[in-house]
Amino acid sequence: MSAHRRAIAGAVFLMSLTGVGMLALPVAMDWHNVQDLESAVRHPPSWTPVMAPGRFLSPRDQSSHKELVWRLAHRPVSWFGHDDLGRSLFYRLVLGFLISLAIGIGSAALAVGIGTSWGAVAAYAGGRTDLILMRIVDVLYGLPYTLVAILLEIALSGPLTVLMGEDSKAAQIVILFLAIGGVSWPTMARVVRGQVLSLRHQPFVEAARALGAGPLHILRRHLLPNLVGTIVVYASLVVPQAILQESFLSFLGIGIQQPLPSLGRLAADGVHAVNTFVSFWWLLVFPCGMLGLTLLALNFIGDGLRDALDPKSSAGLLS
Helix, strand or coil: CHHHHHHHHHHHHHHHHHHHHHHHHHHHHHHCCCCCCCCCCCCCCCCCCCCCHHHHCCHHHHCCCHHHHHHHHHCCCCCCCECCCCCEHHHHHHHHHHHHHHHHHHHHHHHHHHHHHHHHHHHHHCHHHHHHHHHHHHHHHHCCHHHHHHHHHHHHHHHHHHHCCCCHHHHHHHHHHHHHHCCCCHHHHHHHHHHHHHHCCCHHHHHHHHCCCCHHHHHHHHHHHHHHHHHHHHHHHHHHHHHHHHHHHHHHCCCCCCCCCCHHHHHHHHHHCECCCCECCHHHHHHHHHHHHHHHHHHHHHHHHHHHHCCCCCCCCCC
């Protein structure tokens, strides 16, 4: 029951954070790169806004309803302080959290899709096909993850940027989740292969085969539905892993690039702002705290799903 309580608490926390982020997203898109080099450079957290909103409003905006929206959005600008360009850390955290979460979910979906298909085909086909497919997985296991991710990013960067109409910001996000998802699926392939090998000779599969069902029909209608629990649990555990990998790549400077924020990018920027002479602690504490709480909540959800969907678990379903 304690695992279930943690899973529910993690789900409530993550849903609340995502809800707040989605509500603030339109404003965060406008404010995340607004700079004030005169009064807000590395200004500490404050309940009183430091930046003057009128400086960023045109006369036309000041005479319309948009002025009210901007002034309401201006209230939380200084809650988490400002960075070395006077940008609001609050809105950069909002946008960075959503970007990191989107990359994590997209990478997990890609890894689950590739891994499930690869493992299921290898196990059901058997023989030489199984041998070749699983040796490819072994080779991928032996390659350095960071090197493969960097190579994929370099290979996809140019074509995707052109394909997306020179939108480099969107291309960065897509490239990153393709790179992370493209190297995160071998474990899923092995797990699914083992499950399919244990199910392929079950009576219900033999009955479907005797009735003339083809391999694709058996995989789609009889084997994959029995793997839903395994797939869901693995996907819930891949999301925090992908977010951590994105943070690591951004921390190294090969992930999300300025001015677009992510939790890893913000943490990397915060490291340079903490030294023995003057410590701008909020630039490191808030991004790292947000990253840690997000990963903790996702791991709690994954543990709860594992206990709930595991038929051998005595914990039972979530209640």
